[in-house]
Structures are given as structure tokens and as C-alpha cells.
Amino acid sequence: xxxxGLSSAAFCFVLSIxxxxxxxxxxxxxxxxRFNRQRREACFVPEGETDPVFVPWESLSAWVIETQGVTQxxxxxxxxxxxxxxxxxxxxxxxxxxxxxxxxxxxxxWEAIRAYMDYEVHSLKEIQDPLDLxxxxxxxxxxxxxxxxxxxxxRRRYREGEVGKWYVAGWYAYHFFxxxxxxxxxxxxxxARVKRIQTxxxxxxxxxxxxxxxxxxxxxxxxxxxxxxxxxxxLRELYPQHSVFSLFTKARGTDELxxxxxxxxxxxxxxxx
Numbered sequence: 001x002x003x004x005g006l007s008s009a010a011f012c013f014v015l016s017i018x019x020x021x022x023x024x025x026x027x028x029x030x031x032x033x034r035f036n037r038q039r040r041e042a043c044f045v046p047e048g049e050t051d052p053v054f055v056p057w058e059s060l061s062a063w064v065i066e067t068q069g070v071t072q073x074x075x076x077x078x079x080x081x082x083x084x085x086x087x088x089x090x091x092x093x094x095x096x097x098x099x100x101x102x103x104x105x106x107x108x109x110w111e112a113i114r115a116y117m118d119y120e121v122h123s124l125k126e127i128q129d130p131l132d133l134x135x136x137x138x139x140x141x142x143x144x145x146x147x148x149x150x151x152x153x154x155r156r157r158y159r160e161g162e163v164g165k166w167y168v169a170g171w172y173a174y175h176f177f178x179x180x181x182x183x184x185x186x187x188x189x190x191x192a193r194v195k196r197i198q199t200x201x202x203x204x205x206x207x208x209x210x211x212x213x214x215x216x217x218x219x220x221x222x223x224x225x226x227x228x229x230x231x232x233x234x235l236r237e238l239y240p241q242h243s244v245f246s247l248f249t250k251a252r253g254t255d256e257l258x259x260x261x262x263x264x265x266x267x268x269x270x271x272x273x
Contacts, residue, residue: 024193024194024197025197027194027197028197030047031045031052031202031203031206033083033096034206034209034210035057035113035116035117036209036210037057037116037117037118037119038212038213038217038218038219039209039213039218039219040056040057040058040117040219040220040221041054041055041056041057041209041219042054042055042057042060042083042085043055043206043209043210044085044094044096045202045203045206046094050203051203051205052202052203052205052206052209053085053087053094054209055085055087057117058221058222058225059085059086060083060084060085061083061084061085062081062082062083062084062110062113062114063081063082063083063084064079064080064081064082064100064103064106064107064110065078065079065080065081065082065097065106066078066079066103067079078099079099079100079101079102079103079105079106080097080098080099080100080106081097081098081100081106081107081109081110082095082096082097082098083095083096083110084096107244111244112127115127118221118229124140125140128140133146133149133150133153134146134149135149141187141191142184142187143184143187143188143191144181144184144185144188146184147175147181147184151171154167154168154171155168228251228252229251231250231251231253231257232247232248232251234257235247235250235251235257238257
């Protein structure tokens with residue numbers, strides 16, 4: 001029985017390492033998609049291709065995926081986000097999907113891209129770190145700095161009386177049983193390794209496309225997109241509790257909306273445009 005247990009553990013370990021190695025090899029050949037808000041375009045290099053494909057921003061499709069299955073261990077759910085487009089020159093449909101930890105995270109990934117392209121946010125710092133776990137000069141990924149910042153935050157909260165001794169004891173116990181800083185060291189090592197193996201150079205056309213443009217040459221959103229933006233802003237005020245799916249569906253409509261009242265002003269209807 002001991003031999004069977006050890007064999008099973010060894011098999012699972014080798015299988016996990018093989019999957020990890022296979023996935024990391026992709027970094028050596030893959031070129032990340034880019035989004036250029038000055039040109040209002042996205043750039044992709046499809047797998048097996050050497051030439052980039054430039055896609056108008058407003059022709060890009062995005063979606064989130066939620067799957068559910070039942071096993072002997074219970075209900076399992078998986079989530080993902082995807083983007084895709086139709087390439088008119090070749091007649092091909094391309095898509096890019098990646099797994100997410102939950103449905104809100106999948107939506108948030110797309111919202112981060114959309115907000116950046118619509119000039120609502122300008123950097124990663126503006127939309128992350130809700131728990132103050134990153135300093136102004138810290139890198140955007142999780143690592144040793146987030147662990148030490150979390151510990152400093154916990155100690156500050158204890159000094160100010162916000163949490164008690166049991167919270168502090170639980171914090172140390174949790175991190176002790178999760179191997180203290182080892183997971184963060186592994187994260188730092190993995191990120192450094194990914195940076196080293198990303199050796200494939202981007203195509204010259206992609207590099208030229210990525211250069212900044214004079215402000216006078218910046219592309220502007222279409223009239224239809226501006227109309228939907230205005231409706232979305234109104235809908236978010238009218239229905240703050242509605243889901244993002246519901247709001248975006250209504251934003252594409254043409255019915256009139258009652259603009260929320262401002263102080264000293266009466267509400268008025270917003271035309272469909």
C-alpha cells in the first residue's frame with residue numbers, strides 16, 4: 001500500500017511538472033496581443049504566423065465563459081474570458097481565450113482593457129491593489145513585496161486597535177501553514193524565468209505600429225460608440241445594482257432614458273442619438 005501511495009504521488013508530481021513545463025514553453029514562441037488606443041486598434045500575431053494582424057478596436061468581439069460540471073467530488077465551475085475577430089483578408093476567424101478564477105475576474109479583465117482604450121484609466125496602478133499591498137515603486141505582480149506589505153498593514157491595524165490578538169495570531173498561523181514566504185519566492189522566480197524565455201522578437205510592422213502618434217493623428221470613436229457611452233453613463237446612475245451585462249445590453253438600445261436629476265436642475269430625457 002505504501003508503494004502504491006508513493007507511486008501515485010510521484011506520478012502526480014511528474015504530471016504536474018510536465019504540464020507546467022509545456023505551458024511555460026509557450027512563452028518562448030508566443031507574442032502577446034497589444035492594444036493601441038491612439039490608433040484605436042488591436043494587434044495579434046496568430047499561432048504559427050509571423051505577420052501581425054491589425055484589427056479595428058470597434059470590430060473586436062469579447063465574451064466571458066462560464067461552464068459547470070458535476071463529478072463524484074461535487075459541482076465544478078470554470079470561467080474564462082475571450083476576444084476574437086474576423087479577418088476579412090483571409091476569411092479566417094481568430095480567437096484568444098484564457099482561464100480566470102471567477103466570473104467577476106473575467107469581466108474585470110475585459111473592463112480593464114475597455115477602460116484603457118476609452119481613456120478612463122491610464123495605468124495598472126489605478127485599477128489594482130484594493131488592499132494597499134503595493135507601494136508606489138513596487139512591481140505590478142504579486143511577490144515578496146506584497147507579503148511584507150501585508151504584514152506591515154496587519155501590524156498597523158493592530159496598533160490602531162482595528163484588529164485584535166486573535167486576528168494577528170490567525171494571520172501568522174495561516175502563513176506558517178502555507179510555507180511562509182516560499183510561495184512568494186516561487187512567484188518571483190517564475191516571473192523572472194518568463195521574462196528570460198521571452199526571446200522571440202516582435203515583427204518590425206508591430207514595432208512600428210506601437211510607436212506613439214501626434215495628438216492630431218489620434219483616431220476618434222465612432223458616433224455610435226459615443227452614443228452608447230452616453231447611454232451607459234446614464235444607465236449606471238439609474239441602475240447602479242444592475243449587472244454589467246444588463247447595462248451594456250440596454251446601452252445598445254434606442255429607447256429614451258430619463259437623465260437623473262442634478263441639484264437645482266430637473267431631469268430630462270436623453271435622446272437615442
